[in-house]
Amino acid sequence: MTNPTQSIQGSRSMDEVPKADGVTKADSARKPDSMVNVAPAADERVRKVSAWKRMLHRPELGALSGAVLVFVFFFLTAGDSGMFASDGIMNWTTVSAQLGLIAISACLLMIAGEFDLSIGSMIGFAGMMMTIPAVYWGWPVWLAILFAFTGAMFIGYLIGYIVVKTGLPSFIVSLAFLFILRGLTIALSILFTNRTIVSGVNNYSEGDWLAAAFGGTIGNGFFVWLADMGIISSYNDGTPIVTGVPMVIVWCFLLAVISSWVLLRTKYGNWIFATGGDSKAARNVGVPVDKVKISLFMFTAFTATVYAACQVFEFGSASADRGVLKEFEAIIAVVIGGALLTGGYGSVIGACLGALIFGVVQMGIFFTGIDSDWFRVFLGSMLLIAVLFNNYIRKKVTEAKH
């Protein structure tokens, strides 16, 4: 693609170079005219290429085509197995949405050039932070939830602060917190409750306004209507099998829309790209690089807590081993979604598509009857292909013309 643009520019400048000796007033006055004459033709010829190129360069492209492929595959192999009935759909959508939640924040953080490997441990820790006070200490559930959010975001702040102040790679710092938080989760729950699984949360969260924002479902009336109309399947007594949309899907959807808007359409979003693209350049033009990074570490802690809350109030329990390996699943989803590990490039929508692929494959394998051991093989291969593809794209995007 050393392309028309270059030659046009070349010829344009060549016309005018000979008098390099006298870039006189007359020359510079004449120039705008000659430019206007050249420009329209150049415009027309280049725009076609760039529209095609732009499509190729959407970071979501890989994930989108991957998602289509995955759907086609499971439609063909498991189309009649119930995977695409209402409960089947809700099943893989929920799994995808859970992962999507943390993938969204991991994506923003990766675009800003950092990793957070503590997400998974944070899920377990946050779950305990909200259940132990509620169940053992008699706190109102809403207060326990707020406590968990505050605590988690404080730890996120701490990780971010250490990363920006010491300049250590976030990979190492957050890896340390992966172990610290997991260890604390187990040690503290043993200390306070003498067990690693706290159950019976539902007895306390019943009727709590804040718990309902994580545990329940919405659109119940709509689903009853769908069942009445015979669009979705129902039990013999007429109640639909799927009673509503779980809150985790609502959260994931909302956060995806908001985060994508923030990333692409706000000042702060531009700072995220700049921070990850070249933090030195960003700093030189006045972007508050440190604040951007710290706030994004807090955001990953926030989404991990939302994840934890949705699980706790759906199952009514918290367990010290919740969220194991989720940080890597989130990173896989983000990378499949087209983000560069080196930062500066990526898409929230892509990360959500990555999470969707993940969820569909994970659940779909049960429906097809393929031995689920193969899931990880597939996942690793997907990751490898995604990285190769992204690498190729980055070269395309940044290749110099000359």
Add this chain to the structure above:
Amino acid sequence: MSEFVIELKNVSRYFGSVIALKDINMKVKLGEVHCLLGDNGAGKSTLIKTLAGVHAPSEGEYYLDGEPVVFKSPVQALDAGIATVYQDLALVPLMSVTRNFFMGREITKGRGIFQRFDIEKANQIAQAGMAEMGIHVRDPSQAIGTMSGGEKQCLAIARAIHFGAKVLILDEPTAALGVKQSANVLKVVAKAKARGLAVILITHNVHHAYPIADRFTLLNRGQSLGSFMKSEVSREDVLEMMAGGQELDELTAELEEFSRLDATA
């Protein structure tokens, strides 16, 4: 208001026992291109960093619009209208033209939580700003990694001009560029001058400097060999002073090649 926008009087800068600059006098006028010439180690970088507010002068005075100033940071100098385009350009290759143009100074519309980056308007401004510099940006959302070195240089200059620079300091803008691209950048410099900006152009390439400069200041080993109007010196004079006569032969050969290229282009 002084006739000169920037004036240095006997400015010296020491780093410990090292004398980086000694008794530099320099006057910069709006609407003029002031070339700072000197071989490697002559003190060019220290001088522009002093002008840009990175270093404070150890001795001597720095006048801006006739008023003595002491900049504590580059940001203060920038606020006073002295913009420096360093060789790394402070651009992010993966970001678009527009996003780079407004990086750190995004224009917004809307209020409160709905305040957002006004991309349409930013696109227009960036495109217009570049067009004014003679670079026709076809797609302001293209990543600048795809642009040539010369175009990137022009983008950095256009950005500085848009954000209100009245003195533009360019650090070796043509150092890594080919002949054609250098010519493009020099044209942009001419345009900046035509808009009434003062341009301080740092280079060690006399061939780039001579056509465009109105005034020269020559540095050698931390000392000024003096400032000259273009009318007072010929290209050969400048060369000779710069190279101290030693490498003149070699440079003459280079010069011949350059004029031959000019003729064939």
